[in-house]
Amino acid sequence: MEQDVIQSQEQASTPHSELLERIRQYWNEHIHDLEIAKHPVGTLGFFDDLDEYRFDKLRYLPRLVDFNGYKGKKILEIGCGVGIDLVRFAAGGAIVTGVDLSETAIELARKNFELRNLQGNLLVMNGEDLQFPDASFDVVYVHGVLQYTADPYQMAREMHRVLKPGGEAIAMVYNRLSWLNALSKIMKVELEHEDAPVLKKYSIKEFKAILAPFPKVKIIPERFPVKSRLHRGWKGAAYNGIFVPAFKILPKPIVRPLGWHLMAFAYK
Ligand SMILES: C[S@@+](CC[C@H](N)C(=O)[O-])C[C@H]1O[C@@H](n2cnc3c(N)ncnc32)[C@H](O)[C@@H]1O
Structure with a gap:
């Protein structure tokens, strides 16, 4: 498992800018969760499909993040993808900016905002080199991005710099030490985006080291097994029929540290 945080030979020798370019190309071609949408790409139905899938899968998210609780606040999302979370912040009255390396993602995010008659400043930009002055935002939101970028330490420094x-x-x-990482290795099932140029998993300690610029950090492990629509065949049946119900009866204090998503709340 240790090897998950060690860069491959190829990755280590790739100049940083070249790696970022490969990351950009990958995400231009692999919009997150695209394969689950039933409606044509770029339609309101498409964005609603993605929203429905995401919030069914990530039931913890609206519990931990009050999307309606930032009215009038300036929010920056780094790696906003097609803007599924960002439209929720905007609908709640926040003043939102979304950046992503991928041109395709930003194009679709603009469409998502337009179809919902919402205002958002959506820009193609590298989250490791933000083109904003210091202390520009009240909140910086970065969900599922640090693990896919070339230098997460640099991105965390930028997150800290642009925060008020x-x-x-x-x-x-x-979370490297999680039920899903273990299960994927035991069952030999690939995780989503395992073919991305960078995909790393971190322990809580490693995540705290990335967030070292912040004086106060709270980490909450989340994302426990729920039935999956993606995996079929006997592995899907065993997962949905046995693993998910069995996991549900285990006491929460025991399984809590094994959550697949490490959510951090950090303060400047
Ligand atoms: C797994 S997707 C997550 C998208 C969205 N945050 C979500 O949770 O659905 C990862 C996103 O991070 C973006 N990304 C990766 N490295 C980035 C960087 N250095 N700067 C900006 N965006 C980046 C990718 O282009 C991609 O859209």
């Missing part, structure tokens, strides 16, 4: 004093950073990375 007292501001809040909300971030999620994958």
Whole structure:
């Protein structure tokens, strides 16, 4: 498992900018969760499909993040993808900016905002080199991005720099010591985006090291097994029929540290 945080030979020798370019190309071609949408890409039905799937899978998210609780606050999302979470912040009255390396993602995010008559400043930008002055935002939101970028330490420094004093950073990375990482190795089932140029998993300690610029950090492991629509065949049946119900009866204090998503709430 240790090897998950060690860069491959190829990755280590790739100049940083070249690696970022490969990351951009990958995400231009692999919009997150695209395969589950039933409606044509770029339609309101498409964005609603993605929203429905995401919030069914990530039931913890609206419990931990009050999307309606930031009215009038300036929020930056790094790696906003097609803007599924960002439209929720905007609908709740936040003043939102979304950046992503991928042109395709930003194009679709603009469409998502337009179809919902919402305002958002959506820009193609590298989250490791933000083109915003210091102390520009009340909140920086980075869900499922630090683990896919070339240098997560640099991204965390940028998150800290653009936050106002007292501001809040909300971030999620994958937990290396989790039920899903273990299950995927035992069952030999690939995780989503395992073919991405960078995909790393971190322990709580490693995640805290990335967030070292922040004086106060709270980490909450989340994302426990729920039935999956993606995996079929006997592995899907065993997962949905045996593993998910069995996991549900285990006491929460025992399984809590094994959550697949490490949610961090960090303060400047
Ligand atoms: C797994 S997707 C997550 C998208 C969205 N945050 C979500 O939770 O659905 C990862 C996203 O991070 C973006 N990304 C990766 N590295 C980035 C960087 N250095 N700067 C900006 N965006 C980046 C990718 O282009 C991709 O859209």
